[in-house]
Amino acid sequence: MIAAVLSLTLLGALLGVVLGCADRFLRVEGNPLVDEIGALMPGSNCGQCGFPGCAGAAAAIVAGSAAPTCCPPGGKALAAAVAGRLGLAVDLSALADDGPQIAGVAEELCIGCCRCSKVCPTDAIVGAAKQIHNVLREACTGCANCVDLCPTEALLLQPVPPTLPHWVMPKPLGA
Amino acid sequence: MNPNAFAAAPVASPHAHGGGSVARTMRHVQLALLPATLHGFWLYGWPSFLLWLLTILACVGWEALALRLAGGRRVGAVLHDGSALLTGWLLAMTLPPWAPWWVAVVGGFIAIVVGKQVFGGLGQNVFNPAMVARVALLVSFPLPLTQWVAPLAQPAPGFVDALQRFLGGAPVPDAMTSATLLGHARTELSRGVDLMQVLAGAPPSSLSWLGERAGSFGEAGALLLLAGGGYLLAVGVIRWHAPFAVLAGLAVPAAIAHAVDPARYLDAGSHLLSGAAMLGAFFIATDYVTSPSTVPGRLLFGAGVGLLTWIIRSWGGYPEGMAFAVLLMNALTPTIDRCVRPRILGRDRRGRPLDLPPGSPRQ
Amino acid sequence: MGILTTFKDWFGNDWGVHPDDRKRPAADAAVRVMPVPERLWLPLQQHLGAPARPVVLVGQRVKKGQLLAEAQGAVSAPVHAPTSGTVAAIAEITAPHPSGLTLPAIVVDADGADEWGERVGCADPFALAPDEIGRRVAAAGVVGLGGAAFPSSVKLAGAARAGVATLIVNGSECEPYLSCDDRLMRDAAAAIVDGIRIMRHASGAARVLVGIEDNKPEALAAMAAAAASCAEIRVCRVPARYPMGSEKQLIQALSGIEVPADSRPADVGVIVHNVGTALAVRAAIRDGQPLISRLLTVNGGCVVAPGNIEVRLGTLAADVLAFAGGLHGDGLGLARRLLGGPMMGMQIPHWRVPVVKGTSGILALAADEAAAGDADPCIRCASCVRACPVGLLPLEMSARIRNDALDAAAALGLADCIACGCCAYVCPSRIPLVQYFQHAKGELAARERARLRTDATRKLAAQRQERLAREASEKAAAAARRKAERAAQQSAAEKLVQGEPA
């Protein structure tokens, strides 16, 4: 009986070592540099995360005081990238992610008050006073700073429409 | 949403399939084991049949239980692939033919639960489940695991008799026991008897081609296993690299050592035909999950198994070393797979792009 | 093929698969020519590269062969009217693409006259300068007809520039079911050889190797006979083995050259063109005909009368199928709609998808022909490793991608995967390996785009900060100036007050 216990213990220890090695070797290399994480962030310093800017959020994520999911404009893609860099497990399903979004102006509602263009961190909104404003698709990060400011609710976030060259084959389900 | 989009997710190419399946592969292997198994029944009678049956049932049962406990929904589908059945079958082949019932049940538990399911199920295990069970049983219960019944023992027990013996766990009567060739050689050697004398007394090893000798259930039918291996090679379920390397890794050092000191070392033929050599070469070392996935890796793996087997047989504490050798090489498999990778077309072995050939336009 | 090859095969170089080719009886049926349908949809992007830019207006009358949209950028191809008629609209049509997304197309309503516009042919192409041939091929909108649809003129011009020594003509057609190249070689071998000679002239290659798989003995014989008089063209028999028709594999099989991973064939002095392309080049140069129609294979268990059909570009797959006799039981047993072959072709959501330049086949597969079934766990059988023609480890890459470790998969050589599908074809667990790889490639590309975008955003944000700072400092300067002015005024006034004794 003792032999049985011993042998199974030995086996268990052996397997433990193997699993430990596997963990060591298969782990995603982590180099938790704030700069590196900062480079992944959208960089618009929009402040939605609750930190003064992207660098602050990066530092907080590295320090562990903020979740990798704290950046709304970055969305799932950023959270996955950050979590991968840091070797963290992160529950992405919590992020209701409809893919990237950008702002759009409903032209019939805009009164040209210029409030939105003043707060846009990337100067993505163009338009002169008393003129209909417009959002530059390429520059908008979807930070939503402008949305609440618009007195006529002309600004809305819309998902970026899928296009042929940007389409991505979905990951196989299950198995 | 786009009205033209698929109702279901798109299916990527290829849209054709070769038709192979896990279940089919396992069926081929089972078919290849059949002749040696029937031969075993003939040699060792009803007790061996009961052992074989219970080992398989135990493995399938433990697998079902483990899947159920893990909350899997596809229990039936997974059982259908026949891998647990095959594990049980292989384990039974390595057990003493008259082992009692609990050996089968405990063995099945170790093989399936400890050897496979704790790793995450089919395809995830590092060690060959049957070999894990075999080694754990041997180390834990040395006595029943080393009681070899003589082939065609008389009087052959009837079914009821066999059932009683099987369930009662009575030891094999002394009159019916016999030693395996490897075991016999080891005992005699340790008594200081010269191998030449030992073998002179024993039936010549060429007789064992017919398989009438003591040993584990699947040991005697070495030639039938060889034939089964040939069948697997022919239908393409296994490739020749690993079996060849195992047999070569075993035979070459054995032949050299025998030539140097025949009084101390068994000849290559005896090595190849006894113990689990054939079973190991064609059915264990070719286990998909626990062997390397590249051709050079498999050659390396097989040679390692053969060599280690010979070393353990010749100098180790146990007369048979195939199971240990397989487990040791299993542990090395991830490393082999990491180090031995196929060369990518257009790249050198390190993964750098090849140089342009001399005389090409852009150089 | 040689003792060395056999020996290499023994030790694991036996890449590829041998799928049931199912080319006959479609390959043996005579070619049918489909009449022009009433309406044609011509996507602006039928090729690799930038989409074409429309040069016609809605309502405009066009002649057969007239330019509808011009090439845009260095790698692009124009689109021509396949028949005479009216431009009805520029509208969206479902793309020949697995996503089911739409793309813009020029819609032409045929007038039934099928009347040619102006054509400038050339009786002696060998008198033309090579780059003039390249220009004419580009103007005719010829792209690779094997499936990749890379603009042919770009390849020819690049070859002439690079000084290519070998022109390889791909007649291997290794995809199961497809037989349009086979049919072309049987029926028009002389014209193909003429086209090959024109391409050789344009590319400056010294020798030509035509690779044809040994499962097409008729095509081999026809091509060998047609090329008998040309010493520089050698028709070679290659073993039938999928994916023999893949560029780098064919180059290696025919010339023994292994193209380095990040180089193009032209870098090692080789270019590869498809036999159909040779024919299109001939039509473009000799007759001045742009690429407006092609031969394609209609096949699959559901098709009533499988065969090869010559159709105008822009014809909807639905119309082609109807011409081919429709589907058995009105498509009741239909399991999968495909454009292209079963190994690399793409699934389409419905039949209202236009035939484009790269459409080599329309397949309607019945349930017993189409791969299906739930994936089981990988049993590490390494069948995929054996089958991969590139020498990758599909099982390791897919395991990494499954855990979203895309970079780890990339480190294993994901970028070298040619998506040939051999691995998934042999996988006993039916793991959709290629889907994993395509997903990962798309995801990595999206990540790269996101990175570029982040960089751009960061630049914009910095510019804004700069602007705000500049504005603030300008404001401060202006305020200081005003303050100084006011102070000066005040002191002057004070001086005035003080200087004036009461």
Ligand code: SF4
């Ligand atoms: S959401 Fe509004 S404020 Fe934010 S980047 Fe876009 S346009 Fe600018």
Ligand code: SF4
């Ligand atoms: S805040 Fe609203 S109304 Fe004012 S300019 Fe912007 S979009 Fe127009």
Ligand code: SF4
């Ligand atoms: S699809 Fe990619 S990984 Fe699979 S066999 Fe082809 S090249 Fe290899």
Ligand code: SF4
């Ligand atoms: S063929 Fe399929 S089951 Fe076999 S190793 Fe490759 S992925 Fe795994």
